[in-house]
Amino acid sequence: MANELNQTTEKLHKCQLLLASELKRLCEKHNIKYYMIAGTLLGAVRHKGFIPWDDDMDFAIMRCDYARFLKVCKAELGEDFVLQEMFIDKNYALPMAKLLLKGTVLAEYTTVNNKALKGIYIDVFPFDSIPDSEALRKKHSRKIYILKYLFLAKQSYKFPKKGEYKKSLIYALLKFASFFVTKSFLRNSLENELCRFKGEKTKKVAAIGGAYPYSKESVERQWFEESVELDFENIKLSAPKDYTEYLTYFYGDYMTPPPEDKRENRHNVVKLDFGKYNF
Numbered sequence: 527m528a529n530e531l532n533q534t535t536e537k538l539h540k541c542q543l544l545l546a547s548e549l550k551r552l553c554e555k556h557n558i559k560y561y562m563i564a565g566t567l568l569g570a571v572r573h574k575g576f577i578p579w580d581d582d583m584d585f586a587i588m589r590c591d592y593a594r595f596l597k598v599c600k601a602e603l604g605e606d607f608v609l610q611e612m613f614i615d616k617n618y619a620l621p622m623a624k625l626l627l628k629g630t631v632l633a634e635y636t637t638v639n640n641k642a643l644k645g646i647y648i649d650v651f652p653f654d655s656i657p658d659s660e661a662l663r664k665k666h667s668r669k670i671y672i673l674k675y676l677f678l679a680k681q682s683y684k685f686p687k688k689g690e691y692k693k694s695l696i697y698a699l700l701k702f703a704s705f706f707v708t709k710s711f712l713r714n715s716l717e718n719e720l721c722r723f724k725g726e727k728t729k730k731v732a733a734i735g736g737a738y739p740y741s742k743e744s745v746e747r748q749w750f751e752e753s754v755e756l757d758f759e760n761i762k763l764s765a766p767k768d769y770t771e772y773l774t775y776f777y778g779d780y781m782t783p784p785p786e787d788k789r790e791n792r793h794n795v796v797k798l799d800f801g802k803y804n805f
Contacts, residue, residue: 532578534798538646539576540805542583543759545625545648548607549585550763556598558591561750562758562765563651563733568773572781575759581791583648586733588750589724592652596623610643612713618642619681619713621674621720622651622735629801635794639682646800651733655723656744658730667740669719674735677712680704737792745772 553560562570564584569577587595599609603625611623617640618624626645633644657663678685679700685693704712720734731750732743752767766772773780783789 535579535581537800537803537805538581538798539759541627541630541646541800541803542576542648543761544803545607545627545646546583546585546758546763547761548604549625549648549650550761552598552602553587553595553764555602556594558587558595558598559753560585560587560595560650560764561753562756562763563772564736564776566758566763567756567765567769568777568780570756570758570763570765571769571773572783574757579789579791581795584651584733584736585648586651586653586750588731589652589654589721595650599623599625608643608645610647612717615642616709616713617681619677619683620735621716622649622733624649627801627803630803631797631799631801632795633797635796636683636685638796639684641682644797646798646803651735652720653731653750654720654734655726655728655747656730656732656734656740657723658728663740663744666719666722670716670734670740673712673716673719675700676704676707677709677716680707680709680712742776745775 549560552558561567562584563586565577565580566583566585569575569580596609596611603609606628608626608628609623610618610626612618612620619640619642624647626643626647628645630646631644632646637644657666679697685697727747729747730744731747732740732745734740734743736743749768749772750766753764754767755762756765
């Protein structure tokens with residue numbers, strides 16, 4: 527069973543490398559700065575590639591370049607790939623883009639009831655400016671949290687797991703409230719709030735659509751002012767030059783792997799089809 531799981535993860539990684547290579551191609555061609563972040567960056571530094579038990583890839587692009595990235599994808603994305611973002615796929619509710627591998631299926635616990643296109647993917651987050659004032663950040667965070675989860679509830683994303691009674695109650699209330707607003711209103715309101723400080727060179731930026739809370743996703747802009755290339759499996763990918771500071775902030779002693787009983791992915795994949803990609 528473990529061997530079968532490892533083989534599946536290896537195939538998934540090979541598919542994700544195809545997507546990452548396409549991201550790299552387009553960004554380099556059009557001089558768009560992109561960065562590995564989160565577990566992808568940790569994998570590059572600690573493993574020279576994927577964390578063996580990880581099941582996704584995360585990248586970020588500053589908001590000032592993000593719209594141009596989406597435009598380039600719409601015009602030049604290779605025929606094997608699909609761009610997904612909330613103004614293109616109207617059933618998709620996450621405030622960041624995905625590149626999907628055409629002809630594949632990957633459904634997670636959270637998306638099983640949602641009608642958006644599903645495929646093997648990589649995540650591409652916009653890095654948004656956030657206010658320097660802690661009071662303003664708290665206010666900004668609350669607005670985004672409410673809008674984000676209202677939109678997810680409206681789109682039938684599934685979050686609380688069995689036994690999480692408090693979260694289930696909150697989610698049920700959000701689901702009820704979402705009946706009184708349209709998808710279009712929530713989509714536009716969320717985008718406007720994400721971009722509220724667009725153009726301001728604040729000290730911090732955040733991948734607000736990420737899995738961590740707003741406060742944890744808030745990182746120093748200066749860490750990303752320069753980039754370097756790091757080996758990642760059989761290719762090189764861009765990373766923030768100050769990746770040591772970033773990884774220490776997120777993971778502490780990041781070069782020490784967690785205990786074996788903590789080595790798990792967090793996406794709870796419930797359906798996976800590689801299509802023609804049988805490596």
